[in-house]
Amino acid sequence: MSKPILHSYFRSSTSYRLRIALNLKGVEATYKAHHLRHGEQRADAYLALNPQGLVPSLELEDGTVLTQSMAIIEYLDETIPEPPLLPQGAVRRAQARAMAQMIACEIHPVNNLRVLTYLKTGFGADDAAVANWFRHWVATTFEPLESLLAARQEKTRFCFGDTPGLADICLVAQVANNRRFDVDMTPYPVISAINEACMELEVFQKAAPAAQPDAE
Template identity: 55%
Template sequence: MTTLYGYYRSSAVYRVRIALNLKGLAYDQAPVNLVKGEQRSEANLARNPQGLVPVLESDEGTPLSQSMAICEYLDERYPEPPLLPADAEGRARVRALAQLVACEIHPLNNLRVLKYLVRELEVDEDAKLAWYRHWIIEGFDALETLLKRELGTGDFCHGDTPTLADICLVPQVFNAERFECNLSAFPTLRRIVDNCNALEPFQKAAPSEQPDAG
């Protein structure tokens, strides 16, 4: 059994929990409390010098980092059910949708970035919230357009089974709701996320269901 080092509310860890659950893999959870700064502990820095979570132990015991890389690792090691379609163009589409979230929205709203805004740039609470919502709304605008117009979209972001794109989308929508973003302009996202959250692997990955949930 593998160990996942993470934090219940980290959306990058949430992605890996969904992937592990979709694959039906059992795993231990080792909490790293981000609010208490445990990601900067010696033990966590040894696992990941970036001081970030998640870290997942590989089958050989190597600490793997970066959530999308971990999901692709799981998909290569445990091919069923697949997290990517079979054709190269479909795979490019799914990866691009996932990266729209993971490279364009999420990095800007990371805890360390919000801390920098407050501590170094002396941004007040309202401006911090506006920043948070701005990047979500800008990214979701593009994502809604893509998902609405492209034929590849089905019950899920790509076709009728969950993929890496859904794995990234669901935690981002969770964050958006936590920070009270208005999501009424994104009916396609809403529909897909509802379809995901009707499935047990997504339900069991939710922050509120984790042993370290506060």
């Protein structure tokens, strides 16, 4: 039986999100690496699949290509309902989506590779300035995220409940990215504890950057 193709890059945190979701849903995919630092995401063959030139993409068995990690994860959750990636109850689901979007909409877009590259090529920023930029935008959202998680009525192991979901997926992928820019995690004990709880699980370990075939 054919498998979907996961277009990925080991260091990409959005690909990491999707790798976790695929593992949680028990979906096996063929891994196709695109080296972002070598510009392979802008090769004609890949642009024909995803004109945005971004990873991840998920090429389904019938050739349909899905793009945007959050949309693909939502597709997986709709088509493979177990285990659910969102909690019970409309309010808690909105809260879980909000936490995921704090990372996906507020941190990642301003810290993506092409943005960091443009800071250098368009504005003369050096490596230190770029790292400061990265850490600034992490702190701007991790501080309120830590407050929200610390204020939860139920101090569950994962963001919402005793099983990991969408918010945990985004959190873990962002924490991994933070390491590359030496983000100090001491102000974020709740985020750190949730990250550790997730990383005890094989589905998260198997999705980690270092476990991918293109890891360097």
